[in-house]
Every structure is written in C-alpha cells, then in structure tokens.
Amino acid sequence: MLKITDKAIDNLKAYLEQNSIDSAIRVAMMQGG
Numbered sequence: 001m002l003k004i005t006d007k008a009i010d011n012l013k014a015y016l017e018q019n020s021i022d023s024a025i026r027v028a029m030m031q032g033g
Contacts, residue, residue, distance in 0.1 A: 002029060 016022070 002027065 012025075016025075
C-alpha cells in the first residue's frame, strides 16, 4: 500500500501545474532498505 501525506499531494499538484503537466503520472515502488 502507498500512503501519501496531504502536504505531498499539495506539492505534487503545484509541481504539475507549474510545469503544465496534465497527463497521468506513474509511481514505481521498489523494495529496498
């Protein structure tokens, strides 16, 4: 499961808006430690 904070969502929305990105984004989750 992927949990995203409200602050992270706000930052991501701002980044996408500033760079005129309106397409979907892909999130890659990799095991590591």
